[in-house]
Amino acid sequence: GAGVSQSPSNKVTEKGKDVELRCDPISGHTALYWYRQSLGQGLEFLIYFQGNSAPDKSGLPSDRFSAERTGGSVSTLTIQRTQQEDSAVYLCASSWGPSSGGFQETQYFGPGTRLLVL
Amino acid sequence: AQTVTQSQPEMSVQEAETVTLSCTYDTSESDYYLFWYKQPPSRQMILVIRQEAYKQQNATENRFSVNFQKAAKSFSLKISDSQLGDAAMYFCAYKRAGANSKLTFGKGITLSVRP
Numbered sequence: 179g180a181g182v183s184q185s186p187s188n189k190v191t192e193k194g195k196d197v198e199l200r201c202d203p204i205s206g207h208t209a210l211y212w213y214r215q216s217l218g219q220g221l222e223f224l225i226y227f228q229g230n231s232a233p234d235k236s237g238l239p240s241d242r243f244s245a246e247r248t249g250g251s252v253s254t255l256t257i258q259r260t261q262q263e264d265s266a267v268y269l270c271a272s273s274w275g276p277s278s279g280g281f282q283e284t285q286y287f288g289p290g291t292r293l294l295v296l
Numbered sequence: 297a298q299t300v301t302q303s304q305p306e307m308s309v310q311e312a313e314t315v316t317l318s319c320t321y322d323t324s325e326s327d328y329y330l331f332w333y334k335q336p337p338s339r340q341m342i343l344v345i346r347q348e349a350y351k352q353q354n355a356t357e358n359r360f361s362v363n364f365q366k367a368a369k370s371f372s373l374k375i376s377d378s379q380l381g382d383a384a385m386y387f388c389a390y391k392r393a394g395a396n397s398k399l400t401f402g403k404g405i406t407l408s409v410r411p
Contacts, residue, residue, distance in 0.1 A: 285391075
Protein backbone atom coordinates (compact mmCIF):
# COMPACT_ATOMS: atom_id res chain seq x y z
CA GLY A 179 0.00 0.00 0.00
CA ALA A 180 0.93 3.67 -0.09
CA GLY A 181 3.51 4.94 2.35
CA VAL A 182 3.55 8.10 4.42
CA SER A 183 3.23 11.20 2.26
CA GLN A 184 4.18 14.76 3.11
CA SER A 185 3.61 18.07 1.39
CA PRO A 186 5.06 20.31 0.28
CA SER A 187 8.36 18.66 -0.50
CA ASN A 188 10.18 21.96 -0.19
CA LYS A 189 9.06 25.28 1.24
CA VAL A 190 10.85 28.61 1.14
CA THR A 191 9.38 31.38 3.22
CA GLU A 192 10.29 34.75 4.60
CA LYS A 193 11.01 35.34 8.24
CA GLY A 194 7.84 36.20 10.11
CA LYS A 195 5.47 34.32 7.81
CA ASP A 196 3.35 31.35 8.90
CA VAL A 197 3.76 27.94 7.26
CA GLU A 198 1.72 24.74 7.27
CA LEU A 199 3.22 21.33 6.69
CA ARG A 200 1.03 18.35 5.93
CA CYS A 201 1.41 14.64 6.69
CA ASP A 202 -0.76 11.81 5.43
CA PRO A 203 0.03 8.58 7.32
CA ILE A 204 -0.19 5.00 6.15
CA SER A 205 -3.81 3.92 6.00
CA GLY A 206 -4.85 2.26 9.26
CA HIS A 207 -1.98 3.68 11.31
CA THR A 208 -3.37 5.37 14.40
CA ALA A 209 -0.09 6.74 15.76
CA LEU A 210 1.58 9.71 14.09
CA TYR A 211 4.84 11.44 14.99
CA TRP A 212 6.56 14.63 13.88
CA TYR A 213 10.35 15.00 14.02
CA ARG A 214 12.72 17.75 12.97
CA GLN A 215 16.12 17.17 11.42
CA SER A 216 18.65 19.97 11.41
CA LEU A 217 22.41 20.08 11.01
CA GLY A 218 23.09 21.38 14.46
CA GLN A 219 20.55 19.37 16.45
CA GLY A 220 20.23 16.09 14.58
CA LEU A 221 16.85 14.35 14.72
CA GLU A 222 14.50 15.72 17.35
CA PHE A 223 11.03 14.57 18.38
CA LEU A 224 8.34 17.23 18.21
CA ILE A 225 4.91 15.73 18.90
CA TYR A 226 3.02 12.43 18.98
CA PHE A 227 -0.63 11.78 18.09
CA GLN A 228 -2.72 8.79 19.00
CA GLY A 229 -5.87 9.19 16.96
CA ASN A 230 -6.75 12.87 17.14
CA SER A 231 -5.23 13.37 20.59
CA ALA A 232 -1.69 14.51 21.30
CA PRO A 233 -0.56 12.83 24.53
CA ASP A 234 3.02 13.99 24.06
CA LYS A 235 3.81 17.51 22.90
CA SER A 236 7.01 17.73 24.86
CA GLY A 237 9.26 18.29 21.84
CA LEU A 238 7.58 21.40 20.46
CA PRO A 239 10.32 24.05 20.77
CA SER A 240 8.09 27.07 21.35
CA ASP A 241 4.48 28.22 21.32
CA ARG A 242 4.95 29.23 17.70
CA PHE A 243 4.69 25.54 16.86
CA SER A 244 1.36 23.74 16.88
CA ALA A 245 -0.08 20.65 15.29
CA GLU A 246 -3.43 19.04 14.82
CA ARG A 247 -4.80 15.84 13.45
CA THR A 248 -8.29 15.41 12.11
CA GLY A 249 -10.29 12.28 11.40
CA GLY A 250 -7.49 10.20 12.85
CA SER A 251 -5.61 10.62 9.60
CA VAL A 252 -4.02 13.74 8.14
CA SER A 253 -1.93 15.95 10.40
CA THR A 254 -0.85 19.54 9.94
CA LEU A 255 2.16 21.11 11.64
CA THR A 256 1.93 24.90 11.76
CA ILE A 257 4.80 27.23 12.48
CA GLN A 258 3.81 30.81 13.14
CA ARG A 259 6.09 33.81 12.70
CA THR A 260 8.87 31.67 11.29
CA GLN A 261 12.45 32.33 12.32
CA GLN A 262 15.66 31.39 10.54
CA GLU A 263 16.41 28.77 13.17
CA ASP A 264 13.23 26.95 12.08
CA SER A 265 14.98 25.99 8.84
CA ALA A 266 15.19 22.19 8.86
CA VAL A 267 13.71 19.05 7.39
CA TYR A 268 10.42 18.14 9.04
CA LEU A 269 9.76 14.41 9.05
CA CYS A 270 6.51 12.64 9.77
CA ALA A 271 6.21 9.00 10.78
CA SER A 272 3.32 6.67 11.52
CA SER A 273 2.80 3.31 13.21
CA TRP A 274 -0.06 0.98 14.05
CA GLY A 275 -0.46 2.38 17.51
CA PRO A 276 -1.34 1.12 20.96
CA SER A 277 -0.92 -2.62 20.52
CA SER A 278 2.38 -3.78 21.85
CA GLY A 279 4.84 -5.63 19.70
CA GLY A 280 7.74 -4.76 17.49
CA PHE A 281 5.73 -4.76 14.29
CA GLN A 282 3.03 -2.49 15.67
CA GLU A 283 5.49 -0.08 17.23
CA THR A 284 7.76 0.33 14.21
CA GLN A 285 7.59 3.82 12.77
CA TYR A 286 7.57 4.39 9.02
CA PHE A 287 8.67 7.74 7.69
CA GLY A 288 7.56 10.07 4.96
CA PRO A 289 9.97 11.85 2.60
CA GLY A 290 10.01 15.01 4.70
CA THR A 291 9.48 18.69 4.02
CA ARG A 292 12.56 20.84 3.69
CA LEU A 293 11.80 24.28 5.14
CA LEU A 294 14.04 27.24 4.43
CA VAL A 295 13.35 30.51 6.20
CA LEU A 296 15.04 33.50 4.59
CA ALA B 297 16.72 9.99 29.87
CA GLN B 298 17.65 7.67 27.07
CA THR B 299 20.65 8.47 24.92
CA VAL B 300 21.98 6.92 21.74
CA THR B 301 25.60 7.34 20.71
CA GLN B 302 27.12 6.81 17.30
CA SER B 303 30.73 7.78 17.72
CA GLN B 304 31.91 7.28 14.13
CA PRO B 305 30.75 10.15 11.91
CA GLU B 306 31.95 8.55 8.68
CA MET B 307 32.95 5.16 7.36
CA SER B 308 33.97 3.79 4.01
CA VAL B 309 33.79 0.27 2.60
CA GLN B 310 34.86 -1.40 -0.62
CA GLU B 311 32.06 -2.79 -2.74
CA ALA B 312 31.36 -6.47 -1.91
CA GLU B 313 33.15 -6.17 1.44
CA THR B 314 31.65 -6.20 4.94
CA VAL B 315 31.32 -3.20 7.22
CA THR B 316 30.13 -2.80 10.80
CA LEU B 317 28.51 0.37 12.14
CA SER B 318 28.62 0.89 15.88
CA CYS B 319 25.97 2.16 18.26
CA THR B 320 25.67 2.30 22.03
CA TYR B 321 22.72 3.41 24.09
CA ASP B 322 21.81 4.12 27.66
CA THR B 323 18.49 3.31 29.31
CA SER B 324 17.10 2.16 32.62
CA GLU B 325 14.18 0.43 30.90
CA SER B 326 14.09 -3.33 30.47
CA ASP B 327 11.64 -3.49 27.57
CA TYR B 328 12.52 -1.55 24.45
CA TYR B 329 13.25 -1.71 20.74
CA LEU B 330 16.29 -0.76 18.74
CA PHE B 331 16.30 0.18 15.08
CA TRP B 332 18.65 1.02 12.27
CA TYR B 333 17.32 3.44 9.68
CA LYS B 334 18.97 4.36 6.39
CA GLN B 335 18.68 7.86 4.93
CA PRO B 336 19.92 8.27 1.35
CA PRO B 337 20.28 11.72 -0.25
CA SER B 338 16.58 11.59 -1.11
CA ARG B 339 16.16 12.06 2.72
CA GLN B 340 13.54 9.30 2.98
CA MET B 341 14.18 7.42 6.24
CA ILE B 342 14.04 3.71 5.45
CA LEU B 343 13.80 1.02 8.10
CA VAL B 344 16.72 -1.39 7.80
CA ILE B 345 16.28 -3.67 10.78
CA ARG B 346 14.56 -3.94 14.17
CA GLN B 347 15.62 -5.71 17.37
CA GLU B 348 13.36 -6.43 20.32
CA ALA B 349 15.27 -6.20 23.60
CA TYR B 350 13.60 -9.30 25.03
CA LYS B 351 14.87 -11.43 22.17
CA GLN B 352 18.30 -12.96 22.61
CA GLN B 353 18.59 -13.86 18.95
CA ASN B 354 20.17 -11.20 16.77
CA ALA B 355 17.93 -9.86 14.00
CA THR B 356 18.85 -10.42 10.36
CA GLU B 357 17.41 -9.05 7.14
CA ASN B 358 19.13 -10.40 4.06
CA ARG B 359 22.59 -8.75 3.96
CA PHE B 360 21.95 -6.81 7.16
CA SER B 361 22.42 -8.23 10.63
CA VAL B 362 22.92 -6.86 14.11
CA ASN B 363 25.09 -7.73 17.06
CA PHE B 364 22.92 -6.94 20.06
CA GLN B 365 24.72 -7.00 23.39
CA LYS B 366 22.10 -6.08 25.98
CA ALA B 367 24.37 -6.05 29.01
CA ALA B 368 26.87 -3.84 27.24
CA LYS B 369 24.07 -1.74 25.71
CA SER B 370 25.61 -2.13 22.30
CA PHE B 371 23.79 -2.51 18.98
CA SER B 372 25.98 -2.69 15.90
CA LEU B 373 24.88 -3.16 12.29
CA LYS B 374 26.79 -5.43 9.94
CA ILE B 375 26.36 -4.99 6.21
CA SER B 376 27.64 -7.90 4.17
CA ASP B 377 28.46 -7.86 0.45
CA SER B 378 28.24 -4.06 0.40
CA GLN B 379 26.61 -2.52 -2.66
CA LEU B 380 26.81 0.97 -4.14
CA GLY B 381 23.19 1.49 -3.15
CA ASP B 382 24.10 1.04 0.50
CA ALA B 383 25.79 4.45 0.50
CA ALA B 384 23.72 6.65 2.81
CA MET B 385 23.48 8.02 6.30
CA TYR B 386 22.61 5.39 8.91
CA PHE B 387 20.85 6.20 12.16
CA CYS B 388 20.60 4.03 15.22
CA ALA B 389 17.40 4.62 17.19
CA TYR B 390 15.90 3.56 20.53
CA LYS B 391 12.25 3.29 21.48
CA ARG B 392 10.86 2.40 24.87
CA ALA B 393 8.23 -0.31 24.55
CA GLY B 394 4.70 1.00 24.67
CA ALA B 395 2.87 3.06 22.11
CA ASN B 396 3.28 6.47 23.70
CA SER B 397 6.98 6.73 23.10
CA LYS B 398 9.14 8.52 20.62
CA LEU B 399 12.25 7.41 18.80
CA THR B 400 15.54 8.70 20.18
CA PHE B 401 18.19 8.86 17.47
CA GLY B 402 21.95 8.87 17.38
CA LYS B 403 23.72 11.52 15.34
CA GLY B 404 24.13 9.17 12.40
CA ILE B 405 27.03 7.84 10.40
CA THR B 406 27.74 8.54 6.74
CA LEU B 407 28.66 5.38 4.87
CA SER B 408 30.37 5.60 1.51
CA VAL B 409 30.90 2.60 -0.76
CA ARG B 410 33.94 2.52 -3.04
CA PRO B 411 33.47 0.79 -6.42
